[in-house]
Amino acid sequence: MRIAIDAHGGDHAPDAVVEGIRQAKEKWPDLKIILIGLKDMEDQLALDGVEFRPVTEKIEPEDKPTQAVRRKKDSSIVVGCQMVRKKEADAFISGGNTGALMAAGFFHVGRLKGVDRPALAPVFPTLNGKGILVLDVGANPEAKPEHLRQYATMGSIYAEKVLGFESPRVGLLNIGTEEGKGTELTREAYALIEKDLAARFVGNVEARDILEGPCEVLVCDGFTGNVLLKNTEGVAKAVFGRLKQELTANWMTKSMAALLKPRLKKFAQAMDYKEHGGAPLLGLKGPVIKAHGSSDARAFYNAIRQTRRFLQHDVISRMEEELS
Amino acid sequence: MRIAIDAHGGDHAPDAVVEGIRQAKEKWPDLKIILIGLKDMEDQLALDGVEFRPVTEKIEPEDKPTQAVRRKKDSSIVVGCQMVRKKEADAFISGGNTGALMAAGFFHVGRLKGVDRPALAPVFPTLNGKGILVLDVGANPEAKPEHLRQYATMGSIYAEKVLGFESPRVGLLNIGTEEGKGTELTREAYALIEKDLAARFVGNVEARDILEGPCEVLVCDGFTGNVLLKNTEGVAKAVFGRLKQELTANWMTKSMAALLKPRLKKFAQAMDYKEHGGAPLLGLKGPVIKAHGSSDARAFYNAIRQTRRFLQHDVISRMEEELS
Numbered sequence: 001m002r003i004a005i006d007a008h009g010g011d012h013a014p015d016a017v018v019e020g021i022r023q024a025k026e027k028w029p030d031l032k033i034i035l036i037g038l039k040d041m042e043d044q045l046a047l048d049g050v051e052f053r054p055v056t057e058k059i060e061p062e063d064k065p066t067q068a069v070r071r072k073k074d075s076s077i078v079v080g081c082q083m084v085r086k087k088e089a090d091a092f093i094s095g096g097n098t099g100a101l102m103a104a105g106f107f108h109v110g111r112l113k114g115v116d117r118p119a120l121a122p123v124f125p126t127l128n129g130k131g132i133l134v135l136d137v138g139a140n141p142e143a144k145p146e147h148l149r150q151y152a153t154m155g156s157i158y159a160e161k162v163l164g165f166e167s168p169r170v171g172l173l174n175i176g177t178e179e180g181k182g183t184e185l186t187r188e189a190y191a192l193i194e195k196d197l198a199a200r201f202v203g204n205v206e207a208r209d210i211l212e213g214p215c216e217v218l219v220c221d222g223f224t225g226n227v228l229l230k231n232t233e234g235v236a237k238a239v240f241g242r243l244k245q246e247l248t249a250n251w252m253t254k255s256m257a258a259l260l261k262p263r264l265k266k267f268a269q270a271m272d273y274k275e276h277g278g279a280p281l282l283g284l285k286g287p288v289i290k291a292h293g294s295s296d297a298r299a300f301y302n303a304i305r306q307t308r309r310f311l312q313h314d315v316i317s318r319m320e321e322e323l324s
Numbered sequence: 325m326r327i328a329i330d331a332h333g334g335d336h337a338p339d340a341v342v343e344g345i346r347q348a349k350e351k352w353p354d355l356k357i358i359l360i361g362l363k364d365m366e367d368q369l370a371l372d373g374v375e376f377r378p379v380t381e382k383i384e385p386e387d388k389p390t391q392a393v394r395r396k397k398d399s400s401i402v403v404g405c406q407m408v409r410k411k412e413a414d415a416f417i418s419g420g421n422t423g424a425l426m427a428a429g430f431f432h433v434g435r436l437k438g439v440d441r442p443a444l445a446p447v448f449p450t451l452n453g454k455g456i457l458v459l460d461v462g463a464n465p466e467a468k469p470e471h472l473r474q475y476a477t478m479g480s481i482y483a484e485k486v487l488g489f490e491s492p493r494v495g496l497l498n499i500g501t502e503e504g505k506g507t508e509l510t511r512e513a514y515a516l517i518e519k520d521l522a523a524r525f526v527g528n529v530e531a532r533d534i535l536e537g538p539c540e541v542l543v544c545d546g547f548t549g550n551v552l553l554k555n556t557e558g559v560a561k562a563v564f565g566r567l568k569q570e571l572t573a574n575w576m577t578k579s580m581a582a583l584l585k586p587r588l589k590k591f592a593q594a595m596d597y598k599e600h601g602g603a604p605l606l607g608l609k610g611p612v613i614k615a616h617g618s619s620d621a622r623a624f625y626n627a628i629r630q631t632r633r634f635l636q637h638d639v640i641s642r643m644e645e646e647l648s
Contacts, residue, residue: 127562138499142507175462175550183466183547207551208558223507224551226499227531231552234532235559238451243567246587253587256580263570263577 001311003091003304004083006076007037007045008058010095010295014045017095020300021047027301028308034089036076055079061293065099069107077101081108084286091307093278095291095300102139105281105288112316114323117147118283119222120290121155123163123276124232126213131276133159133168134210136222137229139281143221145188148172152193153322154282155217156200161313162280162306168216170197171205173224179203185221193219240268277306286316325635327415327628328407330400331361331369332382334419334619338369341419344624345371351625352632358413360400379403385617389423393431401425405432408610415631417602419615419624426463429605429612436640438647441467442607443475443546444614445482447600448556450537455600457483457492458534460546461553463605467545469512472496476517477646478606479541480524485637486604486630492540494521495529497548503527509545517543564592601630606643611635 005021007014014037021033025047037045039054046052057075059068069078080092081104092109094101098120106118119136126132135151136143143151152170159168172190174182179190181204194201202215207228210218220228247257277299278291287310291303329345331338338361345357349371361369363378370376381399383392393402404416405428416433418425422444430442443460450456459475460467467475476494483492496514498506503514505528518525526539531552534542544552571581601623602615611634615627 127566141499173551175465175547175554186547207553207555208561210555211558211562223499223510224548227497227548227552228555229531230499231531231534231555232559234535235556236563237532238535239560239563242451242591243588246584246591249587253584256584260570260577260580263573264567267566267570 001308002032002034002089003093003307004034004036004053004080004089005300005304006080006092006094006096007035007041008076008096010291010293012294012296013095014041016295016297017300018045018047019297020295020304021050023297023301024304025049031304031308034083036080053079053083059097059100061097063097063100065097065103068097068100069103077104078108081105081288084109084288090311091287091289093289093291093300093303093307095278095293095295098138098290098293101288101290102281105284109284109286109288112283112285112320112323114320115150115154115283117143117150118281119147119151119154120279121158121282122229122279124210124218124229125276127211128213130165130213130216131163132210132213132216132218133163134218134220134225134228135282136220136225137279138222138226141221141223141226143185145185145192148185148189148219148221149192149196150283150323151219152197152201152217154319155219156197157315157318157322158280158282159216161315161318162309163216165216167200169200169202170217170219171202171215173207173218173220173228174204175206177204177206189219276302278303280310282319287311325632326356326358326413327417327631328358328360328377328404328413329624329628330404330416330418330420331359331365332400332420334615334617336618336620337419338365340619340621341624342369342371343621344619344628345374347621347625348628349373355628355632357628358407360404377403377407383421383424385421387421387424389421389427392421392424393427401428402432405429405612408433408612414635415611415613417613417615417624417627417631419602419617419619422462422614422617425612425614426605429608433608433610433612436607436609436644436647438644439474439478439607441471441474442605443471443478444603445479445606446553446603447487448534448553449600451535452537454489454537454540455487456534456537456540456542457487458542458544458549458552459606460544461549461603462546465545465547465550467509469509469516472509472513472543472545473516473520474607474647475543476521476525476541478643479543480521481639481642481646482604482606483540485639485642486633487540489540491524493526494524494541494543495526495539497531497542497544497552498528499530501528501530513543600626602627604634610640
């Protein structure tokens with residue numbers, strides 16, 4: 001099992017990446033890691049027992065995805081995806097430019113047989129701490145019913161094998177719970193998914209219920225999923241931010257905040273994406289995992305843990321079997 | 325100015341409705357209110373100086389909207405909309421079944437010249453307390469670019485005249501900030517709105533930035549808007565709910581919670597839809613206002629206050645002028 005990792009992806013790269021790998025190597029000493037990084041940073045990125053693959057270019061967060069992938073052929077993102085295709089690596093993890101990673105995955109790793117569009121599938125936090133896999137959150141903004149059907153199957157296999165849910169339930173994001181609600185897309189997708197998954201399909205799920213964990217896999221088009229992801233981040237950040245402001249307003253609230261901290265921290269942790277690893281790009285011929293842009297060492301460690309399970313359970317073959 | 329109000333809409337009806345009207349009459353003694361309620365509840369609903377319009381039917385929250393509007397012709401929702409069309413009332417407010425109110429508005433009040441689809445336009449809370457008008461949140465799940473252009477104009481007039489924003493800025497909800505992002509719908513709508521509004525159009529707005537108040541009017545298709553609305557409610561409710569749980573876990577946290585309460589309450593109020601009145605259904609020939617289902621007396625009072633401004637500024641004629 002050889003996992004290629006982008007040294008330069010994310011706000012805290014490369015230090016958080018290197019530290020995450022160090023922790024993973026400590027836990028699984030026989031794990032083979034190939035760290036892809038800028039040639040002139042080789043010394044800084046050196047890690048015992050980790051192979052270094054030098055590159056000469058770097059895709060920046062503000063680069064235009066498709067253009068960057070086309071032009072920066074010797075960047076960590078492009079090289080990582082090519083290594084997966086050439087089977088020089090079994091999987092690739094990056095915390096870099098999401099759009100570029102999706103484009104490079106699509107062009108250089110390639111789609112799995114039976115998959116029309118890959119989907120980006122992060123785990124959203126839920127109040128019960130188990131999380132819910134949401135796909136797609138933006139790989140394919142304009143989805144067709146058939147794409148949503150494929151997401152349901154891929155998400156369901158991933159949730160079972162990698163996230164460890166027994167018979168995961170699948171829901172369809174919609175604006176009402178009754179059948180027939182929503183748009184032409186959701187109505188047609190409903191019929192297709194119901195036919196495929198039968199009892200494991202819980203039907204339509206409304207956005208206000210997501211945090212309660214009404215299912216383990218939630219399917220939607222990439223535009224809506226992306227809005228959902230960013231809105232959840234925005235609202236949670238705003239509420240926590242304002243709360244912090246109120247709790248540190250004066251010496252009295254500050255001393256109370258100190259006492260409350262352990263309790264609030266537990267909650268903040270349950271709501272934290274970092275505990276859930278990265279978001280896989282499902283539907284490609286090999287595992288490509290997007291680590292969150294603000295990933296710290298623990299998040300990279302978790303992304304590696306999750307990628308191990310992805311490979312151990314041979315999720316890709318299972319998806320190909322079910323979809324082709 | 326005669327405002328018709330549904331006595332039976334919302335979780336706290338009819339008491340919250342009656343109390344909201346009482347408060348409004350106290351503030352504006354010459355305001356004419358027509359309360360539409362079930363005949364056999366006339367005594368309970370009697371209010372000094374308020375006309376009572378008896379009906380024999382009631383649309384329930386769980387009724388199928390279009391069916392209910394067709395069958396229950398003597399319900400408060402259908403009668404209220406018909407009164408607006410016949411000019412027996414200048415506006416109608418209801419906290420009842422949202423789908424039924426939208427259907428009755430569409431069929432019985434009718435569309436304004438130049439409007440293809442009416443839009444439901446609630447005010448979302450923002451951290452600065454000013455709020456942001458979002459439309460559409462579900463009247464028209466499958467929007468076309470031209471609909472979004474009309475929403476931008478209607479929302480902009482409403483935000484200026486009723487919400488009191490001077491030259492309100494208009495944004496387009498999208499999954500990236502650069503022009504060209506998103507779907508065919510958002511790309512085409514972007515061009516149309518930019519042509520119409522010029523400098524007042526701030527371009528694409530991402531969901532994570534909404535609470536910061538990047539603009540005063542935010543335009544989107546009804547499916548996405550509905551998901552956004554319900555997700556915001558769901559996340560805020562979950563975070564506040566969990567916070568309450570942590571704060572009341574034992575005597576120590578309880579005593580701290582008591583001390584923090586005034587501070588947290590101020591914040592909760594800023595985030596509260598009740599302060600912002602109801603959601604107008606824009607694009608109809610007369611004002612129809614949806615009060616939130618969980619409206620209390622204060623929310624109904626605010627919905628009346630807002631409807632007064634709607635009528636005083638002759639918003640409907642202004643929209644007709646701009647759009648036809």
